[in-house]
Amino acid sequence: MTKSDVLTKVLHSKIDNLSDFLEKFSSSEIYIAEYSANGTSYILKNADWNTKTGAIEVRRGRGKTPELVTFSKDKIFTIYNSSEIGFIPTDGRGLLKSRCCDFVFFNDTNFCLVELKLNATSTNDLTIRNNRVKAIEQLKSTLRYFDKILSKDYSGLELEAFVATPDTYPQRDTAFQSLSVSFLEATGVKLFESREKRY
Numbered sequence: 001m002t003k004s005d006v007l008t009k010v011l012h013s014k015i016d017n018l019s020d021f022l023e024k025f026s027s028s029e030i031y032i033a034e035y036s037a038n039g040t041s042y043i044l045k046n047a048d049w050n051t052k053t054g055a056i057e058v059r060r061g062r063g064k065t066p067e068l069v070t071f072s073k074d075k076i077f078t079i080y081n082s083s084e085i086g087f088i089p090t091d092g093r094g095l096l097k098s099r100c101c102d103f104v105f106f107n108d109t110n111f112c113l114v115e116l117k118l119n120a121t122s123t124n125d126l127t128i129r130n131n132r133v134k135a136i137e138q139l140k141s142t143l144r145y146f147d148k149i150l151s152k153d154y155s156g157l158e159l160e161a162f163v164a165t166p167d168t169y170p171q172r173d174t175a176f177q178s179l180s181v182s183f184l185e186a187t188g189v190k191l192f193e194s195r196e197k198r199y
Helices: 001-015 127-148 175-185
Strands: 022-024 030-035 040-048 053-060 062-071 074-079 085-089 104-106 110-116 158-164 188-195 197-198
Touching: 001 127, 022 040, 022 110, 030 053, 030 197, 062 104, 110 127, 127 158, 127 175, 127 188, 175 188
Parallel strands: 074 197, 110 158, 158 188
Antiparallel strands: 022 085, 030 040, 030 074, 040 053, 053 062, 085 104, 104 110
């Protein structure tokens, strides 16, 4: 069994309704976006960059309904060159519903937590800082949940956390670096400000 398979098995044993949320998916480029109608993140399938549309599977009750949605390339988190991922939406109509990051994903290398702040429009320094701090608190809350149910045993996967921000935010500035260091000291997890994860 791969590390991902082991973790999947453990998660199923700990979370009764996990099968309602966990999705396995494989592609050289995996696109994830938040669906504005319900505040939940989904994997965009069959993304068409010309028409800016993609297919998602919206959970309704215990079933899923396919929907064609429009998207903007700058509002997507992309995973490049990964092996198959396990994807769990956590916010909105996801596993945890609220006060958490948007989604987690894992493969045979990493367990990643992601908070999307891609709809932010303000360029005010204080607002940017507040958005980052809020994102970090959501990541910490989700990390506490998984730490508890997994007893901090992630089947040998390295943990990483991401805050996905718009191009209007200053990237790799000292303010975020300071928050990243504090996050690492508090959780032992590396924090990145990025809209992508590359393997």
